[in-house]
Amino acid sequence: MTQKPSLSGVPLRELEIVLSPLPRYRAGQVFAWINSGLDSFQEMNNLPFALRRELDGRFSLRKTTLVKKFEDEGNLKLQIAVSGGMVEAVILVDRAGRRTACLSTQLGCAMGCVFCRTGLMGLVRNLDSAEITEQFYHIRKFYPDIANIVFMGMGEPLLNLYELRRALEVLCRTMSPRRITVSTCGLVDGIEGLASEGPSVRLAVSITTAREELRRRLMPVSAANPLPRLKEALLRHQAQQRRRITLEAVLLGGINGGAEDAAAMSAFAEGLDVVVNLIPWNRVEGLRFEGRPLKEPEAAEIERFRSGLERLGLKTVIRRKKGRGISGACGQLGSTVDKDFDVNGTDTVAR
Numbered sequence: 001m002t003q004k005p006s007l008s009g010v011p012l013r014e015l016e017i018v019l020s021p022l023p024r025y026r027a028g029q030v031f032a033w034i035n036s037g038l039d040s041f042q043e044m045n046n047l048p049f050a051l052r053r054e055l056d057g058r059f060s061l062r063k064t065t066l067v068k069k070f071e072d073e074g075n076l077k078l079q080i081a082v083s084g085g086m087v088e089a090v091i092l093v094d095r096a097g098r099r100t101a102c103l104s105t106q107l108g109c110a111m112g113c114v115f116c117r118t119g120l121m122g123l124v125r126n127l128d129s130a131e132i133t134e135q136f137y138h139i140r141k142f143y144p145d146i147a148n149i150v151f152m153g154m155g156e157p158l159l160n161l162y163e164l165r166r167a168l169e170v171l172c173r174t175m176s177p178r179r180i181t182v183s184t185c186g187l188v189d190g191i192e193g194l195a196s197e198g199p200s201v202r203l204a205v206s207i208t209t210a211r212e213e214l215r216r217r218l219m220p221v222s223a224a225n226p227l228p229r230l231k232e233a234l235l236r237h238q239a240q241q242r243r244r245i246t247l248e249a250v251l252l253g254g255i256n257g258g259a260e261d262a263a264a265m266s267a268f269a270e271g272l273d274v275v276v277n278l279i280p281w282n283r284v285e286g287l288r289f290e291g292r293p294l295k296e297p298e299a300a301e302i303e304r305f306r307s308g309l310e311r312l313g314l315k316t317v318i319r320r321k322k323g324r325g326i327s328g329a330c331g332q333l334g335s336t337v338d339k340d341f342d343v344n345g346t347d348t349v350a351r
């Protein structure tokens, strides 16, 4: 049996075409239902019964399935089956109780950053817009009140720009673009592509270190996207968008938190409106850097780096350790074979 095409993740202007010759207001009604997270045509109670039946015969509203849910101190990780594998979406809660949905854009990642678990998987494939938006709809079944969306899950969003943009077009109708952040490892062309055609969401760049030579060893992507070019792209982005950019720096114990790194970061940030988000590295078993195992940074090291950056005039935030018990923290999203799941997962299946 061939699968019915899914209507989730289809932007309104496309839906109007898919559903023609139905009048446009009907497409608008269907779109609103889908984007509210509804997963059954039968419940679209402002459509005539016959139309609900017809749509149900032709289309589906889900192409992904929620498989497992893991919880840890209010944080939640969902494992979602997509064709060819499993993606993960995480809900993080901050001290004020606000919830952020962290979504994936690819199954795996081709970028090979040495500190990242998703990188270890390699790239399986891009997710399509339905597979991206459905992560959000699965999340909203548990938490209808999501305050922010960040694309910091599995994969490099800007290498999946077409489907990312379609997903953003849909999601921006339920959430202000100011509350959506796309995180990239620093792809210059992608940054320009996103800025030129919109929507104008916030940007986070995983700088890791502003020492070019070290960055190349940690993030192979930087060879083709050197820091001076990256900076030019960010300056242009900021001139266009007028929004503060986040520089994410995953702190690797004993590697990228020294005085030299602080000075390089400050030089890189000159002329940009940025905040540096320090992310203490989350342990991923088996990851090594030039033959040596990676280490989590010590509290004193984090503090020293932070105060060094602040002394140089940079704004910083330290990302609180969240979701570690569920392997749902940044860079810990990876393959389905995960020992932590059995130890810490509460193994609740939603449906």
Ligand code: SAH
Binding pocket: 115, 116, 117, 151, 152, 153, 154, 155, 156, 157, 183, 184, 185, 204, 205, 206, 208, 248, 249, 250, 279, 280, 281, 282, 283, 284, 330, 331, 332
């Ligand atoms: N590919 C994009 C978005 C996904 S990665 C990017 O690289 O920006 C999201 C963030 O997780 C990045 O800032 C990355 O540096 C960080 N990260 C990767 N592995 C990590 C780990 N093991 N511990 C903490 N942060 C990690």
Ligand code: SF4
Binding pocket: 109, 110, 111, 112, 113, 116, 117, 118, 119, 120, 153, 154, 155, 156, 185, 206, 331
């Ligand atoms: Fe890919 Fe981001 Fe992980 Fe690098 S940090 S391997 S770009 S997911």
